[in-house]
Amino acid sequence: MKLFKGKKFLLFGLLFLHLSFTGCVYVVVGSIAALGGYVVSPDTVEGIAKVDEQTLWDTSMDIVSIMGTIQEQYQAGADNLYSGKDAPKPGQSIILAVINGAKVTITITSIGVESAKLSVKARKAFIPKMTIAQDVFVKIMTHVEEH
Numbered sequence: 001m002k003l004f005k006g007k008k009f010l011l012f013g014l015l016f017l018h019l020s021f022t023g024c025v026y027v028v029v030g031s032i033a034a035l036g037g038y039v040v041s042p043d044t045v046e047g048i049a050k051v052d053e054q055t056l057w058d059t060s061m062d063i064v065s066i067m068g069t070i071q072e073q074y075q076a077g078a079d080n081l082y083s084g085k086d087a088p089k090p091g092q093s094i095i096l097a098v099i100n101g102a103k104v105t106i107t108i109t110s111i112g113v114e115s116a117k118l119s120v121k122a123r124k125a126f127i128p129k130m131t132i133a134q135d136v137f138v139k140i141m142t143h144v145e146e147h
Contacts, residue, residue, distance in 0.1 A: 002113060016066075039106045043129065045134055046118070048115055050115055051114065051115065051144055053110040056108050056140075057075060057093055057108055061073070064097045064099070067099045067135075068098050068099030068100065069099075071097055073087060073093075074095075076088070081124065089109070092107060092108070096145040100124075100132055104120065104133070106120050106140075120137040
């Protein structure tokens with residue numbers, strides 16, 4: 001109980017707040033690391049799925065439609081147009097959705113016959129929402145690995 005009294009508690013609290021608000025400390029959550037994912041920025045989680053692009057696309061569409069509302073979708077090779085800000089790269093599929101009030105961008109890129117890269121980015125009013133990005137990523141990758 002001595003820890004909560006005096007200067008030690010104050011210094012510990014200030015250090016915790018500093019690390020929490022600076023964004024300099026990236027913590028990889030165990031469930032993300034176990035699924036082969038990693039944090040690439042304050043709002044984005046990426047990982048490689050050992051399934052083809054079509055399977056990852058179908059799974060992502062199913063999970064995102066349950067979690068929120070799909071605003072726009074662009075699948076590589078399909079006859080649909082993408083009206084988003086950044087034009088997708090060749091072979092890249094994009095899902096734009098709103099989940100828990102945050103704008104979520106899911107990007108799927110084929111990197112081989114039986115593997116594809118999944119990137120999940122989440123922001124709400126220009127503020128990164130890492131917990132939403134992690135939640136979407138984990139649910140998609142877990143569903144992919146189960147089937």
